Amino acid sequence: MKTIAAILTRLNQPLEIRELEIPPLKKGQVLVQIAYSGLCYTQINEWKGSKGEDPYLPHTLGHEGAGIVLEVGETVTKVKPGDHVVLSWIKGSGCEVPNTIYSSAQGAVNSGAISTFLKLAVISENRLIPIVSTIPLREAALLGCAIPTGAGVVANQMKVKKGNSLAVFGVGGIGLSAILAARHLKAYPIIAIDIHSEKLEKAKTFGATHTINIDKEDCLEKIRQITDKKLVDFSLESAGKIQTMHLAFQVVKAPKGCCILAGNLSLGEKIQIDPFDLIKGKKIMGTWGGNGQIDQDIPRFAKWFIQNKNQLKEMISHEMSLENVNDLMQLLQAGKVHRGLINLTQ
Numbered sequence: 001m002k003t004i005a006a007i008l009t010r011l012n013q014p015l016e017i018r019e020l021e022i023p024p025l026k027k028g029q030v031l032v033q034i035a036y037s038g039l040c041y042t043q044i045n046e047w048k049g050s051k052g053e054d055p056y057l058p059h060t061l062g063h064e065g066a067g068i069v070l071e072v073g074e075t076v077t078k079v080k081p082g083d084h085v086v087l088s089w090i091k092g093s094g095c096e097v098p099n100t101i102y103s104s105a106q107g108a109v110n111s112g113a114i115s116t117f118l119k120l121a122v123i124s125e126n127r128l129i130p131i132v133s134t135i136p137l138r139e140a141a142l143l144g145c146a147i148p149t150g151a152g153v154v155a156n157q158m159k160v161k162k163g164n165s166l167a168v169f170g171v172g173g174i175g176l177s178a179i180l181a182a183r184h185l186k187a188y189p190i191i192a193i194d195i196h197s198e199k200l201e202k203a204k205t206f207g208a209t210h211t212i213n214i215d216k217e218d219c220l221e222k223i224r225q226i227t228d229k230k231l232v233d234f235s236l237e238s239a240g241k242i243q244t245m246h247l248a249f250q251v252v253k254a255p256k257g258c259c260i261l262a263g264n265l266s267l268g269e270k271i272q273i274d275p276f277d278l279i280k281g282k283k284i285m286g287t288w289g290g291n292g293q294i295d296q297d298i299p300r301f302a303k304w305f306i307q308n309k310n311q312l313k314e315m316i317s318h319e320m321s322l323e324n325v326n327d328l329m330q331l332l333q334a335g336k337v338h339r340g341l342i343n344l345t346q
Contacts, residue, residue, distance in 0.1 A: 001022045001120070002019050002021055002022065003019070003020050003118050003119050003120035004020070004118070004119045004340060005017070005109070005121075006118075006322055006325045007059070007109055008047060008060075010310035011047065011048065012047065015325055017328070018108055018109070022122060023100060026100075027073070027076075028076060029100070029125065029282055030076055030124075031098050032121050032155060033067050033069075033117055033119070035138070035141075036067075036141040036143055036342065037065035037116035037339060038062075038065060038116070038141050038340070039328055039329065039340040039342060040064060040334065041172070041240060042126075047061075050063060050267055058106075058109050060112075060121075062114060063089035064142075065116055065144055066084070066087065066140035066143070066316060067084075067085060069081050070082070072125075074093070075096070077094075078094045078128060083197070084135070084140070085128045085132065086141070086144050087127055088114070088129065088145060089127065089144070090289035092144075092295040092333040094124075094125030095126060096126050096223075097125070098113050098223045099111065100167045107278060113127055117310065117322065117342060118344075119341065130197070131143075131302060140290040140306075142312060143291070143298050143301060146172075146174050146315070147301050148288070148294060149177065150173070150176065151178065152297055153159065153236055153290050153291070154182050154234075155164070155292070156338040157287060157290070157314065158233075160185045160233075161185065163186070164185075164234060165190075165232040165233045166182050166191065166232060166233065167223060168186050168191065169238065169245075170244065170263060171338075172199075174238040175340035176203065179206045179207045180305060183206070183207025183303070184305075185244075190268035191208065191211070192204075192212070194214065194239070197256060199338065200213060206311065210226050214247075216338070223251045230253060232257065233257060233261045234257070234259075235251055235258075235260070236248070236259075236262060237262060237263050238262045239263050242270075245263065249282070253255070254281050255280055258282075258284075258285070258296050259285075260284075261285070261287070265268045268285050272322060298335075314339070315338055315339050316338070316339050317336075320342060323345035328340045
């Protein structure tokens with residue numbers, strides 16, 4: 001059996017579309033017909049080599065999506081053929097099978113426990129979460145990374161309560177998901193910060209009560225005005241920039257204010273903090289996919305958000321075929337994408 005995939009063969013070069021031979025399933029593996037794959041900035045970092053040398057080239061890409069189970073390997077009990085599933089890089093229950101090797105006319109192609117830039121993909125059991133078939137697969141693809149990370153930070157790490165204030169730096173998929181969750185939990189104010197005016201307008205429709213264009217306004221002073229000089233209880237940085245990481249920590253109040261970093265810097269880039277801010281009680285930490293339990297979180301967030309499918313549709317700003325994946329990556333790198341999807345049904 002064969003599949004079509006987008007392959008990273010060389011850093012900073014366009015992905016190649018190849019036909020791959022699907023290997024026999026190992027114990028704990030599942031063959032999935034992928035309907036939609038999300039595109040995350042993590043793939044841009046992989047493509048650019050931002051994390052350093054890549055020893056696995058050539059390899060497949062993609063870590064979030066939705067599809068239908070076609071076949072299961074030995075010992076798999078979590079899903080069965082015909083099940084609709086969300087695919088996520090975040091580990092859940094089930095077997096962990098860390099790698100797969102596909103063959104092609106050009107040679108072997110490496111793949112990890114999950115890859116979603118393929119029409120048919122071999123996936124580790126613990127990267128799949130079954131969902132009810134009434135959830136559209138297009139919107140379900142958002143549940144693989146953007147929503148569990150953004151909403152997970154707000155619900156699991158910040159534990160936002162009614163009346164808590166939140167600033168979100170960077171309103172792509174993760175930032176918009178955080179804003180959705182904050183609105184669901186009745187936070188106020190919810191402040192969206194970005195450099196793109198169209199993204200800030202979108203953030204308002206998702207629940208942002210205030211917006212700041214960081215290129216045109218003094219962010220710290222504007223937040224002081226919005227909060228009557230009290231600053232915010234929580235901030236989330238999802239833009240992946242040194243400047244916004246510094247600001248995100250500055251705008252949380254002391255004591256007990258908490259800044260969480262979800263954005264990724266390139267290898268070797270560093271941020272600086274004043275240790276006296278820590279002494280005053282401010283906190284800064286990272287997140288690993290929202291620090292939740294993916295098997296419980298995805299059904300929970302689906303229940304929160306899927307009832308308003310139109311809002312999730314609005315999060316998807318671009319959709320392209322697998323053959324046009326390089327165009328979509330260029331748009332994402334330019335900051336023009338809220339959340340992009342690869343349509344693998346075409």
